[in-house]
Amino acid sequence: MATLSQTRPVRRPRRVTPGAAKWLPVLLLPVTVGLVLVYFSAVYGLALGFTDWNLISDPAWVGTANFAEILDDERFWTALRNTVEIVAVTVPAKVAIGLGLAILLSRVARLSSFFRLALFFPTSCSVVAVAFLWVYLYDPNGLLNSWLGALGLGTVKWMSPDHALTSVNVMIIWGGVGYVALLFLAGLQSIPAEYYEASRLDGASAWRQFWSITFPLLTPTTFFVVVTGIIAALQTFGEVFILAGPMDSTLTIMSYIYERAFTGFEMGYSAALSAFLILILLTATGAQLWFQRKWVTYER
Amino acid sequence: MAITRRALLGAGLGVSALAVLGGCNRSSAESNTSDGEIAGEIRFSIWFGSGDIEMWEDVIAGFAAVHPDVSVKFEPLEYDQYYTKLNTQFASGNAPDVLGMQFQSSIWGPSGLLAPLTEAVSGDIGQVPASLTGYGRAAVDGTEEQFALPWRFVGHSLYGNLTALAEAGIERPDTWSLDDLVAAAKKLTTDDAFGLHVPGVSGETSIASTFGASPVSADGLTATYDAAEMIAHKSFLRDLVHVHKVSPGPDVLSTQQDAFASGQVRMAFAGSWSNPTYREGITAFDWDILPNPGGERPAKNYAGPDHIAVYAKSRNLAAATAFVQYAVFHRDAQTLIAATGAPVLNDYLKDAERIASEAALKPAHYEYFIDEATENGTGWTFVPAFAELERLEADANYAIMSDPGSDIPGILADLNAKVQSALDSTD
Numbered sequence: 001m002a003t004l005s006q007t008r009p010v011r012r013p014r015r016v017t018p019g020a021a022k023w024l025p026v027l028l029l030p031v032t033v034g035l036v037l038v039y040f041s042a043v044y045g046l047a048l049g050f051t052d053w054n055l056i057s058d059p060a061w062v063g064t065a066n067f068a069e070i071l072d073d074e075r076f077w078t079a080l081r082n083t084v085e086i087v088a089v090t091v092p093a094k095v096a097i098g099l100g101l102a103i104l105l106s107r108v109a110r111l112s113s114f115f116r117l118a119l120f121f122p123t124s125c126s127v128v129a130v131a132f133l134w135v136y137l138y139d140p141n142g143l144l145n146s147w148l149g150a151l152g153l154g155t156v157k158w159m160s161p162d163h164a165l166t167s168v169n170v171m172i173i174w175g176g177v178g179y180v181a182l183l184f185l186a187g188l189q190s191i192p193a194e195y196y197e198a199s200r201l202d203g204a205s206a207w208r209q210f211w212s213i214t215f216p217l218l219t220p221t222t223f224f225v226v227v228t229g230i231i232a233a234l235q236t237f238g239e240v241f242i243l244a245g246p247m248d249s250t251l252t253i254m255s256y257i258y259e260r261a262f263t264g265f266e267m268g269y270s271a272a273l274s275a276f277l278i279l280i281l282l283t284a285t286g287a288q289l290w291f292q293r294k295w296v297t298y299e300r
Numbered sequence: 301m302a303i304t305r306r307a308l309l310g311a312g313l314g315v316s317a318l319a320v321l322g323g324c325n326r327s328s329a330e331s332n333t334s335d336g337e338i339a340g341e342i343r344f345s346i347w348f349g350s351g352d353i354e355m356w357e358d359v360i361a362g363f364a365a366v367h368p369d370v371s372v373k374f375e376p377l378e379y380d381q382y383y384t385k386l387n388t389q390f391a392s393g394n395a396p397d398v399l400g401m402q403f404q405s406s407i408w409g410p411s412g413l414l415a416p417l418t419e420a421v422s423g424d425i426g427q428v429p430a431s432l433t434g435y436g437r438a439a440v441d442g443t444e445e446q447f448a449l450p451w452r453f454v455g456h457s458l459y460g461n462l463t464a465l466a467e468a469g470i471e472r473p474d475t476w477s478l479d480d481l482v483a484a485a486k487k488l489t490t491d492d493a494f495g496l497h498v499p500g501v502s503g504e505t506s507i508a509s510t511f512g513a514s515p516v517s518a519d520g521l522t523a524t525y526d527a528a529e530m531i532a533h534k535s536f537l538r539d540l541v542h543v544h545k546v547s548p549g550p551d552v553l554s555t556q557q558d559a560f561a562s563g564q565v566r567m568a569f570a571g572s573w574s575n576p577t578y579r580e581g582i583t584a585f586d587w588d589i590l591p592n593p594g595g596e597r598p599a600k601n602y603a604g605p606d607h608i609a610v611y612a613k614s615r616n617l618a619a620a621t622a623f624v625q626y627a628v629f630h631r632d633a634q635t636l637i638a639a640t641g642a643p644v645l646n647d648y649l650k651d652a653e654r655i656a657s658e659a660a661l662k663p664a665h666y667e668y669f670i671d672e673a674t675e676n677g678t679g680w681t682f683v684p685a686f687a688e689l690e691r692l693e694a695d696a697n698y699a700i701m702s703d704p705g706s707d708i709p710g711i712l713a714d715l716n717a718k719v720q721s722a723l724d725s726t727d
Contacts, residue, residue, distance in 0.1 A: 055391040056411050141554040157551040161698070246550065246698045262384040263687050 048271035066272035079256040098180030119178035131242035164245025187221035339369035346400030347382035351576035397620035409447030448607035454641040455603030455673035463585035485546035488566040495546040497565035505602035510595025525716035542704035603677030688722040
């Protein structure tokens with residue numbers, strides 16, 4: 001009687017020829033160097049979190065004091081709250097607007113290349129350049145207030161503590177939505193047209209087609225966009241470094257880490273903050289990987 | 301000819317090895333020629349403001365004429381980036397041979413990061429006012445060492461739009477009070493422009509001093525934001541915005557233009573480093589320095605020196621020291637440097653001919669700036685926790701100025717506690 005293992009194709013080990021084997025050390029060298037640099041830096045950074053180091057004198061061991069200080073640090077909680085708001089606003093907005101734009105783009109026959117290029121252009125620009133552009137837009141005498149003035153409306157203090165984070169969120173959405181739209185467009189184009197034809201024959205409405213065909217088959221793309229979007233949003237730095245609001249209104253975890261490290265020169269404390277951020281990133285990503293089984297549909 | 305993979309790999313490794321060896325060779329390039337003259341390459345890094353890069357390039361060219369065997373690699377940086385990069389360079393042991401700083405030598409010198417210059421400059425140090433050289437000195441094992449030297453002297457003044465003053469029927473006063481200042485600001489305020497702008501922190505020095513207010517004690521160890529004098533001073537500034545309506549509140553002025561040069565404000569406290577920009581950029585109106593208004597106490601000017609020092613691990617200490625000496629003590633260098641502030645040499649600082657030539661370029665009352673900065677100058681925020689102090693006070697100012705009913709004593713008490721914590725934690 002044949003067993004299950006006998007029915008599987010036998011995987012034969014790939015043999016390395018003697019000629020190729022001598023190149024292995026050379027080929028493995030860059031990989032090894034890369035891995036050592038990455039993991040050494042990570043472990044070294046974590047170890048720094050247990051020290052008091054100002055970059056100049058030698059690091060002094062302080063145990064878990066830095067980690068304990070974080071819990072009582074009012075500014076850390078402000079930074080965390082702001083960062084969570086950026087995640088909660090920009091990720092869903094980029095998904096919703098990006099999907100809408102992708103659907104529109106998929107129906108545009110003429111000038112589609114132009115529209116794709118126009119949408120992707122902000123993503124290809126550096127964050128710093130984009131942020132400086134928005135500094136001019138949000139200036140008290142800037143373009144946005146000029147337009148409002150021309151319409152007879154009052155001016156807005158875009159970068160006041162009440163509005164600054166919303167202003168930053170708008171900029172982040174503007175800068176990232178094109179990339180998301182192109183990912184969704186690629187996902188839309190991979191859905192077989194037969195599915196839509198068959199559903200049309202069954203009398204399905206466009207709305208029904210969207211919820212029963214388009215959206216489920218786009219869930220792998222949505223999952224990718226959400227995971228990478230959350231990771232990027234949790235690491236927001238360049239945008240708020242250039243477009244900083246007063247009174248910590250746009251302070252994020254990354255900008256706080258930078259400030260403590262390179263303005264206060266408290267490398268130990270900022271390393272401890274970095275460890276916290278990694279923990280948050282791992283938890284967020286792990287939770288998404290766990291829950292994706294419940295909502296992501298992979299076509300078989 | 302066919303190129304084998306082995307030959308290609310060998311060539312690649314060979315090029316890499318040559319590059320590494322070349323780098324080693326360059327990093328060890330040094331110093332004295334056979335006849336004892338200094339030689340080699342040095343790196344010089346400093347932050348820059350308007351006009352600074354061109355000025356330093358000219359100073360470096362002048363140094364090269366005196367020391368042709370030394371090449372200076374100039375690495376200017378934006379102020380915001382300068383100290384971040386410098387500290388990481390300290391950590392990696394790769395700081396520039398010559399470096400600029402403000403007031404950090406009292407920490408960096410005793411920490412072993414800066415080379416003592418005491419012996420090298422002992423013959424020349426008397427050329428610089430003692431009030432300016434003190435910031436660069438620090439004690440090591442009970443012995444005072446000169447770790448940094450002032451290369452430029454900068455300060456704040458009250459700049460006035462003379463054209464607007466004349467149109468408002470106000471003559472440039474020789475002396476005036478805070479009440480006179482407010483009255484003039486009211487006349488100058490229009491729908492398009494504010495009469496007076498007092499930028500935060502160091503820009504407030506002149507007015508704060510008339511109330512007897514200062515952010516920290518004279519020794520720089522104690523925060524004094526919660527003093528009655530500071531509360532009176534901040535209340536005066538808030539009244540300028542909300543009661544007299546002559547000054548802009550937060551988020552009103554464009555951040556993309558200089559408030560005074562663009563005509564958004566008619567009188568403003570600004571730094572002497574703005575002079576080159578104002579000279580070139582202001583064509584729509586006439587301008588000058590106005591006297592500091594007096595109050596219960598005499599006004600002081602925010603003023604102090606910028607410093608230059610030598611990295612202790614410099615591989616070319618002789619050339620680096622020579623460059624510092626040239627920038628500080630050589631008349632040609634100081635002539636170039638004076639365009640962005642004031643020189644530091646005793647005989648040149650108050651030289652009548654120099655002052656007349658600067659005044660001819662504007663501000664016409666340049667001499668008033670020199671007199672006030674040297675005789676009534678104060679650098680009370682020249683403490684190691686300066687960046688933290690500046691951030692905390694800016695936030696407190698925002699809270700005070702944005703609300704006509706703000707709780708000034710409460711905000712300042714909170715600010716005082718935070719600044720004291722920052723002062724205490726500075727090591």
